[in-house]
Amino acid sequence: MAETLAEAVSRRRTFAIIAHPDAGKTTLTEKLLLFGGAIQLAGEVKAKKDRIQTRSDWMKIERERGISVVTSVMTFEYEGNVFNILDTPGHEDFADDTYRTLTAVDAAVMVIDAAKGIEPRTLKLFEVCRMRDIPIITFINKMDRESRDPFEILDEVEEKLALDTAPITWPVGRSKTFCGSYNLADNTYRGSDTQVEPTPVNGPQAVADHLPENERQVFIDELELAREACRPFDREAFLEGHMTPVFFGSALKNFGVRDLINALGAYAPPPRDQVADIRTVHAAEDKMTAFVFKIQANMDPNHRDRIAFARICSGKLERGMKARLARTGKQLGLTAPQFFFASQRQLADTAYAGDVVGIPNHGTLRIGDTLTEGEPLVFQGVPNFSPEILRRVRLEDAMKAKKLKEALQQMAEEGVVQLFQPEDGSPAIVGVVGALQLDVLKERLSAEYGLPVSFEMSRFSVCRWISAEQVADLDKFMSSHRGDICRDLDGDPVFMAQDGFSLRYESERSPAIKMVAIKEYH
Numbered sequence: 223m224a225e226t227l228a229e230a231v232s233r234r235r236t237f238a239i240i241a242h243p244d245a246g247k248t249t250l251t252e253k254l255l256l257f258g259g260a261i262q263l264a265g266e267v268k269a270k271k272d273r274i275q276t277r278s279d280w281m282k283i284e285r286e287r288g289i290s291v292v293t294s295v296m297t298f299e300y301e302g303n304v305f306n307i308l309d310t311p312g313h314e315d316f317a318d319d320t321y322r323t324l325t326a327v328d329a330a331v332m333v334i335d336a337a338k339g340i341e342p343r344t345l346k347l348f349e350v351c352r353m354r355d356i357p358i359i360t361f362i363n364k365m366d367r368e369s370r371d372p373f374e375i376l377d378e379v380e381e382k383l384a385l386d387t388a389p390i391t392w393p394v395g396r397s398k399t400f401c402g403s404y405n406l407a408d409n410t411y412r413g414s415d416t417q418v419e420p421t422p423v424n425g426p427q428a429v430a431d432h433l434p435e436n437e438r439q440v441f442i443d444e445l446e447l448a449r450e451a452c453r454p455f456d457r458e459a460f461l462e463g464h465m466t467p468v469f470f471g472s473a474l475k476n477f478g479v480r481d482l483i484n485a486l487g488a489y490a491p492p493p494r495d496q497v498a499d500i501r502t503v504h505a506a507e508d509k510m511t512a513f514v515f516k517i518q519a520n521m522d523p524n525h526r527d528r529i530a531f532a533r534i535c536s537g538k539l540e541r542g543m544k545a546r547l548a549r550t551g552k553q554l555g556l557t558a559p560q561f562f563f564a565s566q567r568q569l570a571d572t573a574y575a576g577d578v579v580g581i582p583n584h585g586t587l588r589i590g591d592t593l594t595e596g597e598p599l600v601f602q603g604v605p606n607f608s609p610e611i612l613r614r615v616r617l618e619d620a621m622k623a624k625k626l627k628e629a630l631q632q633m634a635e636e637g638v639v640q641l642f643q644p645e646d647g648s649p650a651i652v653g654v655v656g657a658l659q660l661d662v663l664k665e666r667l668s669a670e671y672g673l674p675v676s677f678e679m680s681r682f683s684v685c686r687w688i689s690a691e692q693v694a695d696l697d698k699f700m701s702s703h704r705g706d707i708c709r710d711l712d713g714d715p716v717f718m719a720q721d722g723f724s725l726r727y728e729s730e731r732s733p734a735i736k737m738v739a740i741k742e743y744h
């Protein structure tokens with residue numbers, strides 16, 4: 223029998239992996255794809271990255287600095303569920319990209335290096351997940367190496383993140399003697415992930431036999447303590463973001479990854495409701511709705527195309543259908559939506575709520591855009607962060623000013639930089655949250671548009687989006703600060719200040735003006 227829409231939607235699991243750089247996100251992604259059957263050989267994710275990098279010039283930066291600038295999506299199907307992994311750049315200079323991607327997931331896997339515990343980026347990304355009530359599954363990685371005591375790691379998660387922990391598995395052995403996981407919930411043992419089904423065991427003693435003699439009693443005592451002292455898993459608390467199930471493993475040595483895939487299938491939620499301006503949209507509704515959280519240019523250097531990554535929020539997307547673009551009210555034909563697998567992309571004939579499709583376009587779609595089957599609703603919540611760095615772009619060849627203007631507009635639409643047009647007509651200001659984004663801009667302007675540029679300090683260093691209850695208040699503020707007002711890409715007004723001090727001063731002097739550091743696309 224054909225699958226119903228509700229059935230198709232309910233087996234989607236869309237998630238991101240959050241981690242401090244080096245904790246093992248890439249390795250874990252590879253292994254999820256490997257054991258999920260999406261790739262034949264581990265190493266393909268990296269190999270693919272290398273291939274893309276050599277094909278595209280501007281990605282030199284990425285290669286040289288060993289960072290991943292590209293956010294992409296990978297899909298695999300395992301035991302009846304469809305998993306969409308949304309990859310995020312690890313480097314904090316691309317934090318805005320990561321945060322936007324997190325608006326498109328229903329769950330996150332938090333990878334923690336067992337020797338290092340909670341690191342700064344983990345904490346930051348966790349906070350973003352918490353703000354959005356994204357449930358989190360914890361994977362304590364690198365158990366094959368010298369690590370901290372598991373109880374100590376659990377305590378750290380509880381204290382630093384104010385998050386209850388419920389270990390589902392417990393590590394058998396440590397570093398050199400680490401040999402698998404004991405499932406506290408169903409009393410099974412799995413050695414390496416090459417073992418598909420775990421072995422039922424009659425109590426911990428049988429598993430302890432896998433360990434050297436001097437470690438056996440320690441393991442048995444630990445397991446008993448874990449049972450007594452740790453909280454049992456409560457799915458409601460997990461879905462509300464108060465509790466995290468914890469798994470121990472080693473992505474590199476193939477331990478614990480299957481436990482994690484199974485947990486994603488069993489615990490992680492199906493596509494969540496999404497809040498739009500006029501109502502909340504449920505995933506299993508008939509009509510298709512989606513929003514764009516990422517634009518990627520030059521995925522294929524032979525075609526200078528742009529791919530808009532859209533998260534489907536409800537219904538079913540069918541190739542060839544028409545969708546209404548909320549920002550313009552115009553119809554858009556979805557003639558070639560694409561799915562992404564480990565090593566290739568493929569035309570998507572049908573995609574369901576929870577899925578992410580790439581929509582090729584030539585600049586029609588922007589970050590934050592909503593697509594619907596006609597209903598004039600707009601999804602809320604794709605954030606835009608006020609830049610930390612503001613610069614003027616200096617062009618070596620002044621004759622190319624018009625071309626630069628167009629190029630900057632395109633870069634801004636892709637979310638590479640933010641672009642601010644001063645109201646007084648002076649040259650545009652670009653803003654970024656991390657310095658590496660300026661490097662990407664410079665490289666791309668040169669490689670793709672033949673525009674060598676340099677950056678000059680602007681007299682401003684901070685900016686805020688401004689609004690007011692009364693239009694008159696806003697008008698008054700804007701006219702009395704004309705030299706400090708810009709418009710962003712959407713035409714929204716932005717107040718520019720020399721430094722934090724003058725920003726606070728102006729903000730206190732004008733209480734009717736609301737100044738915000740995060741704008742949600744609308």
Ligand code: GDP
Pocket residue numbers: 241242243244245246247248249250312363364365366367471472473474475
């Ligand atoms: P990312 O920066 O979070 O994507 O981390 P990577 O996956 O690139 O891993 C960083 C380094 O840690 C690499 O050298 C990996 O081989 C290594 N690594 C990842 N997982 C494990 C693990 O489970 N055990 C050990 N010993 N090394 C690991």
